[in-house]
Amino acid sequence: MATSRIVIVTGAAAGIGLATARAFAARGDTVVLTDIAADAVAARAAELGAPHIGLPMDVADEQAVVRTIAAIVDRFGRVDVLINNAGIVDPQASAVFDKPIADVRRLIAVNVEGGFVVSREVARTMMAQGSGSIVNLSSGAALSALPGRTPYSMTKAAVLGLTRALACEWAAGGIRVNAVLPGYVRTEILASLERAGKFDPAVAGLAVPIGRMAEPEEIAAAILHVAGAGYVTGAAFIADGGVSAYGGRAPASRGPVSGHVPAGCAVVTGGASGIGLSTATRLAAEGRAVIVLDHDEQALARLPTRLHGIAIDVTDEDAVEAAVGRIVSEHGPVAILVNAAGIADRFDATLDQATARFRRVFDVDLTGTLIASRAVARVMAKAGQGGAIVNLSSIAASGGLPRRNAYCAAKAGVTMLTRSLACEWAEYGIRVNAVAPGYILTPGVRALADAGLRDLDAIRSCIPAGRLGDPDEVADAIAFLVSDAASYVTGMSLAVDGGYSAWGDVGPASE
Numbered sequence: 001m002a003t004s005r006i007v008i009v010t011g012a013a014a015g016i017g018l019a020t021a022r023a024f025a026a027r028g029d030t031v032v033l034t035d036i037a038a039d040a041v042a043a044r045a046a047e048l049g050a051p052h053i054g055l056p057m058d059v060a061d062e063q064a065v066v067r068t069i070a071a072i073v074d075r076f077g078r079v080d081v082l083i084n085n086a087g088i089v090d091p092q093a094s095a096v097f098d099k100p101i102a103d104v105r106r107l108i109a110v111n112v113e114g115g116f117v118v119s120r121e122v123a124r125t126m127m128a129q130g131s132g133s134i135v136n137l138s139s140g141a142a143l144s145a146l147p148g149r150t151p152y153s154m155t156k157a158a159v160l161g162l163t164r165a166l167a168c169e170w171a172a173g174g175i176r177v178n179a180v181l182p183g184y185v186r187t188e189i190l191a192s193l194e195r196a197g198k199f200d201p202a203v204a205g206l207a208v209p210i211g212r213m214a215e216p217e218e219i220a221a222a223i224l225h226v227a228g229a230g231y232v233t234g235a236a237f238i239a240d241g242g243v244s245a246y247g248g249r250a251p252a253s254r255g256p257v258s259g260h261v262p263a264g265c266a267v268v269t270g271g272a273s274g275i276g277l278s279t280a281t282r283l284a285a286e287g288r289a290v291i292v293l294d295h296d297e298q299a300l301a302r303l304p305t306r307l308h309g310i311a312i313d314v315t316d317e318d319a320v321e322a323a324v325g326r327i328v329s330e331h332g333p334v335a336i337l338v339n340a341a342g343i344a345d346r347f348d349a350t351l352d353q354a355t356a357r358f359r360r361v362f363d364v365d366l367t368g369t370l371i372a373s374r375a376v377a378r379v380m381a382k383a384g385q386g387g388a389i390v391n392l393s394s395i396a397a398s399g400g401l402p403r404r405n406a407y408c409a410a411k412a413g414v415t416m417l418t419r420s421l422a423c424e425w426a427e428y429g430i431r432v433n434a435v436a437p438g439y440i441l442t443p444g445v446r447a448l449a450d451a452g453l454r455d456l457d458a459i460r461s462c463i464p465a466g467r468l469g470d471p472d473e474v475a476d477a478i479a480f481l482v483s484d485a486a487s488y489v490t491g492m493s494l495a496v497d498g499g500y501s502a503w504g505d506v507g508p509a510s511e
Contacts, residue, residue, distance in 0.1 A: 002027060004030060006030050006081070007030065007080065008032045008069075008079060008083065009034065010057065010086035010114075011034075011035055011059075011087060012034060012035050012085065013033070013035035013040035013041040013044055014035075014037075014188050015185070016085055017035070019215075020220040022048065022220070023217070023221065024081070024227075029081070031048065031052045032053055033045045033053070033054040033055070034057040035054070035056065041054040041055065041056060042054040042056075055071070056068075059084075059086045059117065059118055065118055069121040069125075070121075078129050079125050079126060080132060081134075081135070082135070083137070083227070084119065084134065084136045086114055087111045088106070088107060089149070090151055092198075096150050104151045107151045108151075112155050112159060115159060123166075126170075126173065126175045127174075130173065132176070133175070133178075134175065134177045135179070136163050136178070136179045138156045138159040138163070138180065138181045138236065139181055139182060140184075140240040140243055140244055141156050142156035142160050142181060143244045163234065164504070167499050168502055168503050168505065171465050171466065171498070171510065172510055176465075177233060177234065178229075178233060178237060179237065180226055181244075182239050183208065183214060183238075183239065183240025183243045183244075184213040184214065185214045185218075190213070206251040208242060209242030209246055209490060210253065210256070210259055211241075211255050211256035211257055211426070211427075214488040221487075222237055222239040225237075225486075229496070231469040231473040231496050232477065232494070232495070233464065233498060234495075234499040234503075235501075237492070238491075239486075239492075242426055244491065245422050245490070246419075248423070253426065255427070257428075258386070258487060259386070259484075259486075259487030259488055259490070260487050261386065261431075262335050262387065263333075264333040264334055265327065265331040265332060266280075266290045266291070266335065266336035267290075267291050267336065267338070268290060268293070268337075268338045268340055269339050269372050270339075271290070271307070272292055272294035272296050273299050273442075274443055275340050275440060275474045276294070277303075278472050279338050279474070279478050280292050280338075283336065284304075284306045289331050290307050291309075291310060291331060292307050292310070293323060294309065294311065295312065295313050297311045308331070313368075314364060317371050320371050320375050324376055324378075333379065333380075335387050336387060336388050336389075337377075337387070338390050338482070339389070339391045339414075341369075342392060349403060353406075358405070358406040362410045365407065365410035365411065365413075365414065366410040373389055373391070376389070377428070380430050381425070381428040384429075386428065386430055386431075387431075388430070388432075388481065388483075388486075390434065390481050391417065391432070391434045392434070392437070394411040395437070395439075397411040397412045397414065398415075411436075415434055418433060418434040418492075419491045422490040422491030423491060431486070431490040432491065433486075435474060435478055435494050435496055438468075438469060438495070438497025439463065440469040440473075460510065461511075462509050463497070463509055464500070466511070468498075473496060474496050
């Protein structure tokens with residue numbers, strides 16, 4: 001049974017905040033709901049029942065925040081999770097020329113300063129107890145400009161910067177800080193805009209590859225996962241139905257899809273060792289029939305009996321197509337594909353690197369991912385029930401690693417392949433996401449350390465969390481993304497790196 005936590009949710013009287021409070025309460029946590037609407041938040045807490053409580057709090061009133069957080073700590077003795085959900089939008093869409101600065105400052109006070117003050121006060125207790133998790137609600141508006149909503153968009157982008165800074169500063173104290181970025185969500189705010197004739201949900205749906213707005217419960221599921229993700233900090237978890245991944249000018253959708261994952265088996269390429277094996281084991285434990293595709297026949301022979309292995313080179317298109325046909329014949333429809341197969345450069349200097357070696361790394365890591373994805377997606381599309389695909393990207397997709405040029409190039413390609421497939425295949429109900437691990441203590445990384453090619457102490461000093469990740473922590477992220485709980489998540493690449501990619505300072509990130 002999961003350990004019960006003390007959770008604070010701001011802006012919890014309605015919408016995403018209320019759905020989030022309910023999700024944590026359903027897990028068995030004790031939830032403190034806060035909101036500027038005193039009567040409403042008290043009523044919502046009463047509906048949840050004891051031990052949950054509702055407290056009035058205006059996050060823009062610093063002294064009120066200090067008093068309220070102190071009262072919560074005095075009552076419960078600790079705070080394990082903080083969800084900074086309180087936020088407001090512009091009173092009306094308008095050009096920047098016409099925006100009253102008073103309105104802009106109010107947005108900043110609530111959306112940015114409010115989250116800063118609440119986080120600061122809660123972090124005092126989290127630091128003392130040596131652990132904690134903070135999730136800040138940003139928005140898809142932080143990534144793309146919305147006409148007439150410039151102040152709102154800039155404050156939500158500011159939340160991302162604040163998230164990264166706090167994640168890096170507080171990691172040494174055991175505090176993780178992440179952001180969740182919803183897209184269009186069916187909340188009271190949008191309902192009021194719709195009633196006023198200022199928002200058309202049908203038009204909004206056309207801009208979303210999944211073809212619809214999210215329900216608050218779908219965003220709450222993402223928040224619940226991120227709050228408990230042990231090796232994720234400084235990350236931006238995007239739950240927008242693929243909006244931020246889409247770059248076309250035509251409508252992004254032909255109609256709404258659920259995003260749910262049907263019954264069926266799971267295929268894991270590169271699943272005989274490392275992250276792939278951890279993922280295959282996790283999915284099997286959840287009741288899926290799991291088929292592992294791997295080139296290492298000896299490793300396949302050592303697989304647990306509940307995992308089915310097929311020896312294959314993922315760059316061999318004919319072999320992959322034949323394997324998928326065999327899987328469908330023997331195990332039924334494929335509902336999940338995890339592309340974990342990958343290799344890396346041999347640390348040759350680029351001036352000495354043979355083209356054949358470059359091509360082999362690139363072929364396995366990127367072309368192989370495309371081959372496997374296409375073969376499985378054809379089956380998923382034909383079955384008409386949808387499915388979920390997760391590709392293994394890497395921190396190397398966004399940061400250069402010397403003498404790892406083919407690997408860096410391929411993983412950057414995997415990230416864009418993920419976005420593109422998410423948009424193209426959304427009409428079939430197929431969600432496609434990527435996980436970008438940092439340094440994970442896999443057999444491959446251990447071998448590099450043993451060969452003197454990697455200094456693990458030096459690596460740890462570059463990671464705010466102060467440690468390498470465990471393959472099971474990456475598997476946890478993958479398992480969430482292929483679950484129904486991630487039904488509104490597609491086209492995203494999630495960093496699971498202990499804050500490595502969020503670090504922007506000089507010198508060591510941890511002691």
